[in-house]
Structures are given as C-alpha cells and as structure tokens.
Amino acid sequence: MWQSLATALCLLLVLEGLMPFLAPARWKRMLAGVAQIADAHLRLIGLACMLTGTLFLYLIR
Numbered sequence: 001m002w003q004s005l006a007t008a009l010c011l012l013l014v015l016e017g018l019m020p021f022l023a024p025a026r027w028k029r030m031l032a033g034v035a036q037i038a039d040a041h042l043r044l045i046g047l048a049c050m051l052t053g054t055l056f057l058y059l060i061r
Helices: 002-022 024-035 039-060
Strands: none
Touching: 002 024
C-alpha cells in the first residue's frame, strides 16, 4: 500500500513539473489567470478533479 502511494505521489510530481519545464512563460500566464478565479469556483474545480480521479481509480481497479 505505501509503495503504491509513494509511486502515485512521484508520478504526480513528474506530471506537475512538465508544464514549468516545457513552457515556463505559458505556465506563468496560466497561474496569473488562475489567481483571478474566485475561490468558490476553484473549490468546484478541485472537487470535480477529485471526483473524476476517484471515478477513474474505481474503473481501473
């Protein structure tokens, strides 16, 4: 179990690092745009991402 969790976290770091590595200027513009979004909308986006990820995990396993 712990090995799977560690693997998932490592893959998350790899995926999170792709945009700053490949397109740093575009990544900065995206972050500036995200800063303009209201907190309530960001929470909804986060909830949608978590539910989608959970659904995908359920379907894969």
